[in-house]
Amino acid sequence: MLARQYLRENSEIVKEAIKNRNMGEGEVVVKLLQIDEKWRVMKAQCDDLRHERNKVSTLIGNLKSKGENEAAEKAIAQSSGLKVELEKLEENAKALEEELKKGLLELPNVPHESVPTGMDESDNVEIRRVGFENLREFPEDIVPHYDLGVRLDIIDEMRGAKTTGSGFYFLKGEGARLEHALISLMLDIHREQGYIELIPPIPVSSASMTGTGQFPKFVNDAYKIEGEDLWLCPTAEVPVTNMYSEEILLDEDLPIKHQAYTPNFRREAGEHGTETRGIVRVHQFNKVELVNFTRPDSSYEQLELLVNDAEEVLKKLQLPYRVISLCTGDLTFSSAKTYDIEIWTPIGNNEEKNDGRWLEVSSASNFEDFQARRAGLRYRPKRHESADYIHTLNASGLALPRVMVAILEYYQNADGTVEIPQVLRPYMGGLERIEGSDPIGESAVGAGLRN
RNA sequence: GUCAGGAUGGCUGAGCGGUAAGGCGCACGCCUGGAAAGCGUGUUCCCUCACGGGAUCCAGGGUUCGAAUCCCUGUCCUGACGCCA
Numbered sequence: 166m167l168a169r170q171y172l173r174e175n176s177e178i179v180k181e182a183i184k185n186r187n188m189g190e191g192e193v194v195v196k197l198l199q200i201d202e203k204w205r206v207m208k209a210q211c212d213d214l215r216h217e218r219n220k221v222s223t224l225i226g227n228l229k230s231k232g233e234n235e236a237a238e239k240a241i242a243q244s245s246g247l248k249v250e251l252e253k254l255e256e257n258a259k260a261l262e263e264e265l266k267k268g269l270l271e272l273p274n275v276p277h278e279s280v281p282t283g284m285d286e287s288d289n290v291e292i293r294r295v296g297f298e299n300l301r302e303f304p305e306d307i308v309p310h311y312d313l314g315v316r317l318d319i320i321d322e323m324r325g326a327k328t329t330g331s332g333f334y335f336l337k338g339e340g341a342r343l344e345h346a347l348i349s350l351m352l353d354i355h356r357e358q359g360y361i362e363l364i365p366p367i368p369v370s371s372a373s374m375t376g377t378g379q380f381p382k383f384v385n386d387a388y389k390i391e392g393e394d395l396w397l398c399p400t401a402e403v404p405v406t407n408m409y410s411e412e413i414l415l416d417e418d419l420p421i422k423h424q425a426y427t428p429n430f431r432r433e434a435g436e437h438g439t440e441t442r443g444i445v446r447v448h449q450f451n452k453v454e455l456v457n458f459t460r461p462d463s464s465y466e467q468l469e470l471l472v473n474d475a476e477e478v479l480k481k482l483q484l485p486y487r488v489i490s491l492c493t494g495d496l497t498f499s500s501a502k503t504y505d506i507e508i509w510t511p512i513g514n515n516e517e518k519n520d521g522r523w524l525e526v527s528s529a530s531n532f533e534d535f536q537a538r539r540a541g542l543r544y545r546p547k548r549h550e551s552a553d554y555i556h557t558l559n560a561s562g563l564a565l566p567r568v569m570v571a572i573l574e575y576y577q578n579a580d581g582t583v584e585i586p587q588v589l590r591p592y593m594g595g596l597e598r599i600e601g602s603d604p605i606g607e608s609a610v611g612a613g614l615r616n
Numbered sequence: 617g618u619c620a621g622g623a624u625g626g627c628u629g630a631g632c633g634g635u636a637a638g639g640c641g642c643a644c645g646c647c648u649g650g651a652a653a654g655c656g657u658g659u660u661c662c663c664u665c666a667c668g669g670g671a672u673c674c675a676g677g678g679u680u681c682g683a684a685u686c687c688c689u690g691u692c693c694u695g696a697c698g699c700c701a
Contacts, residue, residue: 169662204666208663212670219635219670222682224635241681248681413626546643551659554628 166269166538169201182275185282185493197268198370202262208467211254214234220249274535276493277465277502283492290492291533292504295476296485303511304579310512311443312569314340315614316581318445332433339599343572344451347565348426351453351478356561358474359454360424367427368395371402373407376540378499378532388430397430401454402559409458413556414478416547420459420467424562427452439473444566445524451565457558458542461534464556465502468531472504481588482569485509487523492504500530508567510574524567529560550606 170180176198180191184190221244228237230609269551281290294358314320319340324334336344350363371394374380379387379399398404405425429452443448455474459467472488479486491503507523514522532555537543543552583599604614 205663208670212663215670216668220684223635225681230634237681244681550645 166535167270167272167275168538169265171436172197172269173201174274179275180270183295185276186273186496187284187494188273193268194306197265197272198409200261200265200268203482204258204265207258207261209538210250211258214247214251214254218251220245221247228615240409245282255435256467261525267381270375270539270612272500273499274532276496277531277533279490280496280502281490281492284494285492286495288492289495289505290490292488293492294485294487295481296481297509298338301487301547301575306579307511307574308531308581309443310573313573313577313581313583314443315480317599318604318609318614319343319599319601323445330448330612332446334444334447338602339596340569342593342596343589343599344565344569346589347568348451348453348524349592350481351562352424352426354477354484355424355453355474356475356482358365358422358522359475360422361407363401363408363423363425365398365401365408365425365427367398367404367566369398369403369407370394373403373410373540376407376410377403377536378539379403386432390430396399398427399426399431400452401427403454405456406536406542406557406559409542412542413552414458414542416460416544419544419555420457420463423456425454425456427454443570444531445570447566453562453565455562459558460544460546461553464531464533464558467558468502468529471560472506472529475506475529475560477565478568479506479508479526482572482586483588484575484586486526494547497528499532501533501535501537503528503530506531506563508575510570510571524571525570526563526567527561532557532559536605538570 167179172194176194178516180194183189183191183194190230198352221240225237225240225244228240230233267468281288283289308316311320314322315340319337321335321337325335356362367391371380374387374396389401390396404427405423409421414521428449430449433446433448457467457471476486476488486506486508487503489507491505496503505590506527506529507524507525509521509523511521513520536557537554542555542557544555545552573583576586578584578598582601585593585596585598603609609615
């Protein structure tokens with residue numbers, strides 16, 4: 166959320182930001198400024214009336230204590246009149262204030278000056294590529310993860326759809342084991358980097374969803390728990406960022422670095438048709454999330470460190486990837502600046518021209534004080550008397566299904582087994598490759614999957 | 617789930633119908649050769665160029681000329697009882 170005063174003093178910057186985000190011409194800003202102006206006038210009137218009323222009330226108290234009842238009665242009558250007048254004004258002022266608040270909650274963050282201006286993902290700027298020097302040799306008949314998952318019987322989308330619905334899947338046997346290994350590896354790497362682990366609650370309140378910026382705009386993307394003011398968390402960012410809400414942190418505590426492994430739930434409403442095959446876009450997935458609470462003057466340094474910390478996992482897994490800086494049009498609602506990390510896998514979306522594709526596995530963002538204002542996250546700077554808003558940042562470190570996809574495709578052997586990256590082997594009892602197992606059930610026999 | 621008690625500023629803690637004590641911490645100033653102690657001022661949010669004013673005692677309603685204080689509803693905490701991996 167932007168501060169009201171900031172909006173008043175920088176309306177042109179905010180308008181420009183909305184334009185650059187492709188969210189219209191910034192008419193909203195003009196409208197909000199008008200409401201704000203009206204509210205300020207009314208607020209002054211209310212304050213004056215209250216001042217009047219307070220004076221009369223004090224007088225009544227004095228008169229009564231002196232026993233001058235007749236004069237007191239007169240003053241009471243006057244006060245009653247003021248009350249009626251005030252109630253009407255207050256009602257109007259309150260309505261304006263609410264409209265203003267609502268508008269502010271729906272206003273996106275202002276992109277940082279270093280963010281490239283652009284329409285959509287084609288205007289994103291590649292920052293670096295890593296790990297392309299010694300690419301593995303790939304088998305000619307390399308198989309996409311969704312087919313390989315069935316063949317090895319480690320990913321079962323059919324039965325996930327049966328028990329729950331499409332977009333949900335079972336991991337099985339070595340698949341499940343691989344996922345656990347990845348989680349442990351990531352938690353170990355990030356602990357080493359200084360992130361204190363949290364296991365947060367999975368359901369979160371509306372207030373928390375508002376605090377990080379999911380609400381009010383994106384209510385339809387979240388799963389609601391019937392009969393409660395609770396939602397399944399779409400990312401650990403929500404419970405973790407809100408952990409210190411309405412608190413004042415100490416200067417010496419900062420920066421606070423947390424990591425959390427949680428499942429994530431997303432309805433992905435209106436996302437049909439994009440990457441529907443396999444487990445690239447699903448309704449429930451696991452993720453290790455990194456969250457950083459920091460002083461305002463060092464948040465951009467912290468952002469660079471954060472990306473590096475997330476990248477470390479891919480370096481250890483020896484997977485090729487790139488880092489890109491999102492342009493203004495591709496930036497998420499709450500973010501001031503975002504780097505995406507994308508893994509490269511040898512299988513493309515286009516069957517004729519199979520030259521690989523990019524999988525987004527992490528988004529590292531600096532929200533500046535946008536979330537801090539919404540969630541009430543402050544700290545007391547040294548040598549200052551009053552509290553100030555901190556800056557929040559987060560990054561996935563990393564989203565698991567897509568890392569799994571990359572491993573199944575990038576580390577695929579000619580015989581259809583999957584090489585397990587060296588760094589993961591200790592986490593899998595020394596296992597060197599995934600060879601799969603016989604599927605269970607008659608349907609497997611009918612489909613010829615059982616040898 | 618039932619019953620009882622509670623929620624006050626950065627923290628602590630009084631007030632229980634007449635308009636938010638005190639302490640601690642922190643900041644600034646005075647004092648001092650320097651420091652400690654001591655003394656003074658300040659310490660939340662909003663409006664105002666400013667003077668100044670308003671709001672705020674968990675949230676929302678109500679009673680009242682006037683509510684931190686009384687009444688109702690909700691949320692959360694604490695304890696007891698019950699239930700239960």
